[in-house]
Amino acid sequence: MTRVRRQNDRAFDRTVNAFLIAVLLATLTPLVYVVSVSLTPLGQTTSLLPRAVSFNAYEELLRQPALIRALGNSVFLTLSGVLISMILTVCTAYPLSRPDLPGRKFLTGVILFTFLFSAGLIPLYLVIRDLHLLNTYWALLLHGAVSVYNLLVMKNFFQNLPESLEEAAKIDGASDLQVLWHIVLPLSKPILLTIGLFYAVTQWNSFFEPVLYLSDARMMPLPVVLRDILTGLNSAEYIESAATTTAPPDGLKMAAVVLTTIPMLLVYPWIQRYFTSGTLSGGVKG
Amino acid sequence: MTNVIRSAPPAARRSPRQRLLARLWRHRGLYLMLLPGLLWFALFRYWPLWNAQIAFKDFQPVQGVLHSPWVGLEHFQAFFSSFYFSQLMTNTLVISFAKLLIGLPPAIILALAIHESSRRGLARVTQTVTYLPHFLSWVIVFGILLAMLSPGSGLLNKGLVAAGGDPVSFLTDPGAFRAVVIFSDIWKETGWSAILFLAALIGISPSLYEAAEVDGATRWQRIRHISLPGMLDVIVLVTLLRLGHILDAGFYQIYVLYSLPVYSVADVIDTWVYRQGIQNFQFSLATAVGLFKGLIGLLMIVIANRVARRFAGQGLY
Structure with missing residues (x-):
């Protein structure tokens, strides 16, 4: 190796690492600043890192019954949403993954078509209305309960499991449901966890559908309340009058952002651990 | 019988x-x-x-x-001949194409940098941190943008003022709003998009790099002649997939970020359908526009699939 080349390679290496650090800072700076604003005491100007720290904004927020109720609503919606979505997805993906099931291709096509073509928002809204699901949690739990993408990823995963195990169980007289429950699902833990987390994240983050389908303010989940706090809309409902406030308005807003983000950060390491590029890329094919 | x-x-x-x-x-x-x-x-x-x-x-x-009584193509005609048709199409296409053209290169570069870095720890941390924002709700990103961009206390505006400039109300200024949409999308999704490219890079046989090193290729040459060609199929596939969804400019994002002062540059097909249909009770007109968008989407994805089969050797679905 020539010396010039080695020097060039070293310069290249430094450039690459400097670039990665720059990207890291660009991603983290906004998040750090949000936390900093949420901790800045009343009457002080904000900066990237706080000069003094006060948890008043968090105390103030956690004292608001409306916010606690919204948190409860979100937890309930996320848990029941994941349960419904997983049951529907597994029970659809497994039969369609059996190569000898008559009509498998046709049914997969019927499902795939809904992935490629949609008539938009209004026709679905009319369905929810005609089923009398408006202003019920069923609307939020059901309108997008199955993601075709997740369904196809799971179907592909089931298809790639070794056939012999299931055949052996079948010969022993196990029913389809028994094979699914006792053999296929235990082998599919990583994919079940990944897809379950994807459903959970979608439900936890959803803010448009609650606004669309619900009218009762008491039923709204956390992101809707967060948006109202951020825009100052109906915020009197969530935060008591400014006279009693011990934290700056911006601090309250950013504390609400942080509180909504924390549960996401708690599950993120698990998403991370089970997320492998192989499980999800190429899932649409086949 | x-x-x-x-x-x-x-x-x-x-x-x-x-x-x-x-x-x-x-x-x-x-x-x-x-x-x-x-x-x-x-x-x-x-x-x-x-x-x-x-x-x-x-x-x-x-x-x-x-x-309800049939009216034929009345709603479609009303939409195509209305003054907002060209505005909606322009906004939708400009935002979509900008996200694709400005957003894709950073994802490719990030994947290359993560792949090339000699510091595996740094590379892993960068990867983990950059795809975290993908999992954040757009409402949370809206809050982050308020912290960064608000004219009074926003970090970016503080910087602008410190540099001798005037503060900009990015979120309500029609001249700045699209940039906010595009760059917040890049901040949120680049790490996530990079995963697919990274997977392609990991799939390249190490023997190719070793052979190139023996032949005296520099790191740049290895990227140009091995890494980039190795990612090409995936780049083509991702581009085609995005083109198939070209009329989805990012409904959730725009819905939470936009406001009356920026409708002229921010209103896209989906946000318009929502306002006309749900807020103004124009169910039929909004459905016609939604259907129009669905049909174009179907057409685009079928064409994209054909092209993908021909050029990348595999279809999208």
């Missing part, structure tokens, strides 16, 4: 129909399992397609979907 009845076949040689019935019966457990899912698709995906007929009707809630 008589023939079939006369010679009732032995169990082993049944007619094709009987064999099919026997196969269906044997799989009855699986069909039973499919039932809830298929019912869901019927109710929440195919019933809406049936309801889409109101695009050709003058939908009256009292009369319902079926009994």
